[in-house]
Amino acid sequence: MKKMECPCGYIYDPEEGDYENGVEPGTAWEKLPAEWVCPLCGAEQEDFWEAD
DSSP states (O other), rough: OOOOOOOOOOOTTTTOOOOGGTTTTOOGGGOOOOOOOTTTTTTOGGGGGEEO
């Protein structure tokens, strides 16, 4: 599963998820809830790009 990077530097790792914000570990980027935003800066999902 691909990792996605936010302009603020946060990297969404599907293996870790975002448990504090209701995203279980193992949740692929494509399966994130539509309302999920960066937990650090609040950026929308369309602002992220695939991390190297």
